[in-house]
Amino acid sequence: MNRRRICLALITLVAAVADPTRADVPEDSVTIKVGQQLFVSFTANGDSLVSPKMQPSAEGPDPIVTIQLTQSGPTRTLLVTNGYARGLGCRIKARKRGSRKEADLPVSSVRSGMQSVMSLGEPFDELVLFDFHLQG
Numbered sequence: 001m002n003r004r005r006i007c008l009a010l011i012t013l014v015a016a017v018a019d020p021t022r023a024d025v026p027e028d029s030v031t032i033k034v035g036q037q038l039f040v041s042f043t044a045n046g047d048s049l050v051s052p053k054m055q056p057s058a059e060g061p062d063p064i065v066t067i068q069l070t071q072s073g074p075t076r077t078l079l080v081t082n083g084y085a086r087g088l089g090c091r092i093k094a095r096k097r098g099s100r101k102e103a104d105l106p107v108s109s110v111r112s113g114m115q116s117v118m119s120l121g122e123p124f125d126e127l128v129l130f131d132f133h134l135q136g
Helices: 002-022
Strands: 030-033 037-045 048-055 065-072 075-082 087-095 102-110 115-120 126-135
Touching: 030 037, 030 065, 065 126, 075 087, 075 102, 102 115, 102 126
Parallel strands: none
Antiparallel strands: 030 126, 037 048, 037 065, 048 126, 065 075, 075 115, 087 102, 087 126
16 A cells, blocks of 8 residues: 555656646647657737647648658757748747756747748757747
């Protein structure tokens, strides 16, 4: 019985420690890991893009933002393709391997119909993209 209590206490402690690392990232964020390609649609709220929804492909009546994270050797590359008629901006955080801290990356800006390429040399487990908004 004591083993169960110890295990439950450890699980509770780990869960309590894990939650605060993402406290400053808003709900309308998209998380991507190395090797993934995501097709995301949003609901426009003025210039802000909210309520991200994963789509099966880049085809469809609504504009789609394609997000891909690849790796070649130690270098990781983030590709963001803008399907909107206006420029697209977003903020990015990287969660580094072996650490619960998150690092802010430069703000991403992608012109209409274009693709942004960002090379990242530091190891990380995932990227969190948020604060999506239209520009210009």
